[in-house]
Amino acid sequence: MDFELSPEVVAYRERVRRIVAAHNTPEAIRVQHETGTFNNPALNRALAAEGLIERAVPGLGAGDPIELWVLFNEIEKAGSPVDALGVAVMIAGVVQHVGNDRQKAELIPAVTSGEALICMGYSEPDVGSDLSALTTRAVRDGDEWVINGAKMWTTMAHEARWVILLARTDPDLPRHKGLTMFLIPMDTPGIRVDPVHTMATERTNATFYDDVRVGDDCVLGEVNGGWRVMSVALSFERGVMGGTNPGVPLLEHTAAWARRSGRLAEPAVREKLARVAIDNHVAALLTQRSAWIAASGGLPGLEGSMTKLFASESYQKASRWFQEMAGAEGLLQLEQPGAAADGWIEYDARHSPVTTIYGGTTEINKNNIAERHLGLPRARR
Ligand SMILES: Cc1cc2nc3c(=O)[nH]c(=O)nc-3n(C[C@H](O)[C@H](O)[C@H](O)COP(=O)(O)OP(=O)(O)OC[C@H]3O[C@@H](n4cnc5c(N)ncnc54)[C@H](O)[C@@H]3O)c2cc1C
Incomplete structure (x- = not known):
């Protein structure tokens, strides 16, 4: 491997450092620690205004792909929160790779402008490490999917515009083969978000899906191909x-x-x-x-x-x-x-x-x- 960064990447890092330093203010830190919401919207927008988020999205940006790491490493080393923007950029990368045209057109500009966040609905009250055992169900009903279940630790669900939700679509297939990833707007009827405050200061959430109806256009990747979509996202995380x-x-x-x-x-x-x-x-x-x-x-x-x-x-x-x-x-x-x-x-x-x-x-x-x-x-x- 090559540890040397190109002059372009070094210049990118300098721009990120300058913006992070300007926005990692005592007030921003105070708000994060008071609310437990680890996000700095002003920083996200400032990075976006200079095109620095778009450059980092895997498979999208014109910059060197190593800039993904540079962006988040610089934010983290400065002590600014990485969680919310990190998940949004990671999912934008997944959508860029496996999403349909509508998903790409809606989600990617919303993330690269620093405006929209996305949360991850994988874990459940009884399922974390062994995700393939999850029980949230998505059942076909005419042209739609009807989703029922509960997810745990859905961090940023209270601020996110979308959730990527892993649900069981075929209980007859082997456990990790019958899962599908959905990309669902958080304002879809039937979704409830309850706060969970942790000792770590960070707020996360329990989320509930009660007869949530979505179309095929909310499937991210292939039906029953959710495991692959999740693995790609996780390997970046x-x-x-x-x-x-x-x-x-x-x-x-x-x-x-x-x-x-x-x-x-x-x-x-x-x-x-x-x-x-x-x-x-x-x-x-x-x-x-x-x-x-x-x-x-x-x-x-x-x-x-x-x-x-x-x-x-x-x-x-x-x-x-x-x-x-x-x-x-x-x-x-x-x-x-x-x-x-x-x-x-x-x-x-x-x-x-x-x-x-x-x-x-x-x-x-x-x-x-x-x-x-x-x-x-x-x-x-
Ligand atoms: C603050 C916070 C934020 C989170 N945010 C999100 C989020 O945004 N979205 C989301 O989907 N999830 C999120 N998670 C969930 C997180 O990914 C899970 O907590 C984690 O994967 C562990 O799952 P679990 O809590 O069910 O524990 P379990 O899987 O039940 O594990 C309990 C213990 O058993 C051990 N164990 C389990 N299986 C094995 C094995 N095969 N071999 C050896 N040891 C094992 C574990 O290491 C652990 O010590 C978050 C969690 C926290 C605490």
Whole structure:
């Protein structure tokens, strides 16, 4: 692989950095932490105004495909939220690859203008890792599909214009072959969104589908081909589109606090900061490898698992170390007087645990690596 970025990509990165720096304001951060909605609409629109979102959509942009990674890595390293825009861009890429003309015409400009978000309706109350067991049903009725079921953890459903929903369309086929992906407007009658607030600050949702009627034009990809559509989306999510360098802003906040407070004089503090800096660098290189594979036309399924596993586990370790190091001040929250690292240590200690769950748990990623890289026997048929 080639770690060198072309001059065009370096110029793209500079433009992204400038816009992110201008929009990652204290007010934007305050709103995200108050609402739990990890989105910065002003940033999305500013990036869109310069064409920087369109360039990053897989298969669409005129830019180097590596710009997908550059965009989200820069947003994440600045400590700005990647979740909402990340999912929207990823799904725009999937629609670009497998969507019909109407889906492309409606969704892609809405995403590349920074206006529309999309949520993912895969997980259910009883189904997460083993998605092929999902029970949400889509049943044919004349020209329409009638969808009934419940989804869990539908992050951004309260702001999204569309949901991509995985539903069972043929219960007689083997489990992962009878699933279809639908792209459904969130204002379709029969959809309900209930908030779920997490310890990680981030708000997510439970969503309910009660006799939701949609036409064939809402099928994304092939009928009973939903597994393939989901796999493409997931392989981008794991390791390329953010979620792999949250340790960077944590380290910056903590190092600045250690300097201000005089704690930097302690060898144990310096050692922990150095170890986290090394882990952050390894995570960045693993991410860049996944991104390079994706940008060269491959699907970094295995490499994405390696990246996600290493990055989320080391982020968790870093926030634990820093909280132990900070003592009682590490338990104080953002904006509380005396909080270590202005409260970021406390926030990251609550946020890092969920990063080993969403987008594929640590155990699932370990299974993936064990089977596909080490050639160990399958954990499950
Ligand atoms: C904050 C947050 C946001 C999320 N956002 C979304 C979203 O927007 N859309 C969406 O569809 N989903 C979302 N998810 C759901 C997420 O993808 C699932 O939580 C995750 O896949 C795990 O599924 P589960 O919660 O059902 O746990 P389970 O799959 O029940 O797992 C429970 C435990 O068993 C382990 N385990 C399961 N299977 C195996 C196995 N084969 N081998 C070894 N260990 C195993 C797991 O690692 C875990 O420790 C979100 C989750 C969170 C926490």
